[in-house]
Amino acid sequence: MKLCIFDDDRIGLAIGQDVVDITDAFATASRPGWPYPKYDWVIKNFESVRPRIDEASETARRIPLASVRLRAPVANPGKIIAAPINYKDHIAEANNDPQINHGKTFTDLSKLGVFLKANSSVIGCHEEIRIPFPDRRTDHEVELAVVIGREAKRVSRENALDFVFGYCIGLDMTVRGPELPDFRKSADTFSVLGPWVVTADEIPDPNSLDLSICVNGKVRQQSNTSYLVYNVQRLIEYASAMYTLYPGDVIMTGTPAGVSPVTYGDVLEASVSGIGTMTARMAAD
Structure with missing residues (x-):
């Protein structure tokens, strides 16, 4: 899989010439509270929501890769x-x-x-x-x-x-x-x-x-x-x-x-x- 962050902090998979928006697959992942943890939230939760990601990769909205703005694929590295x-x-x-x-x-x-x-x-x-x-x-x-x-x-x-x-x-x-x-x-x-x-x-x-x-x-x-x-x-x-x-x-x-x-x-x-x-x-x- 090719995990990316695009546009206004949307989470996606790059597949061929498209980006599949899998942001909603992370809806069940618990959001950290204060004090904030030392890890990146998406990377930490990726495996726990993997079944939802697999489903979303087939059904979620697709956007042409050429039309999105790619952000750093790790949004919040601790170091x-x-x-x-x-x-x-x-x-x-x-x-x-x-x-x-x-x-x-x-x-x-x-x-x-x-x-x-x-x-x-x-x-x-x-x-x-x-x-x-x-x-x-x-x-x-x-x-x-x-x-x-x-x-x-x-x-x-x-x-x-x-x-x-x-x-x-x-x-x-x-x-x-x-x-x-x-x-x-x-x-x-x-x-x-x-x-x-x-x-x-x-x-x-x-x-x-x-x-x-x-x-x-x-x-x-x-x-x-x-x-x-x-x-x-x-x-x-x-x-x-x-x-x-x-x-x-x-x-x-x-x-x-x-x-x-x-x-x-x-x-x-x-x-x-x-x-x-x-x-x-x-x-x-």
């Missing part, structure tokens, strides 16, 4: 966990580019750890990416994004995929500079998720997916998740050793070589095999 340097070719690229490394030497993830991005940075692919500091370099980074499906703490890599709800495309936008990455990568609009979440049953091996990004029609990054230094299972094991993971938490798995500057009005087309393609735009000014 976004990001792997800063998880492809060997990007490690080499970063160490050779002073605008990226700012005097630091990058080794591998075991020395650097992961970092957190603000959930207020999340947008969908039909919203514009804004540049916060016009006088500084802003780069694109295409990544496989992993969406957690149930609470996880200190899970082993052997059963880590049991805790995955699904996968989507992620753009981890970044301002280059000397500051810590959680500052430079948490600006509003700097976590683009989309176009939908493909449920885990449709992607048996997340470590063999092609990913790429084109800017204004020109390929900038192209690789495969088989080149991840810490693969998806190891990332979940590593992150859950430090944090409790909740439904809707997102793990950005890292980006390959080819990161480069973007500017006003650029069009970014990102693809991951098994998920699809999404187009995001830089704001015009």
Whole structure:
């Protein structure tokens, strides 16, 4: 299944060239009260209302996909966990580019750890990416994004995929500079998720997916998740050793070589095999 959020926070399934509105399938799911929980409500309740979703996928209203506005498919992630340097070719690229490394030497993830991005940075692919500091370099980074499906703490890599709800495309936008990455990568609009979440049953091996990004029609990054230094299972094991993971938490798995500057009005087309393609735009000014 391809779960999406569209228009005025409607919940849908992308099927072919349509979106099926399954919002009413969640009518029986209990709404959380104060204090609000640490999880995403739709992801948390998806399995409990699955029979109603299956029924709705056959009978509910269909809308042409081309006519809807896709929001972030995870509306309320409790946290976004990001792997800063998880492809060997990007490690080499970063160490050779002073605008990226700012005097630091990058080794591998075991020395650097992961970092957190603000959930207020999340947008969908039909919203514009804004540049916060016009006088500084802003780069694109295409990544496989992993969406957690149930609470996880200190899970082993052997059963880590049991805790995955699904996968989507992620753009981890970044301002280059000397500051810590959680500052430079948490600006509003700097976590683009989309176009939908493909449920885990449709992607048996997340470590063999092609990913790429084109800017204004020109390929900038192209690789495969088989080149991840810490693969998806190891990332979940590593992150859950430090944090409790909740439904809707997102793990950005890292980006390959080819990161480069973007500017006003650029069009970014990102693809991951098994998920699809999404187009995001830089704001015009």
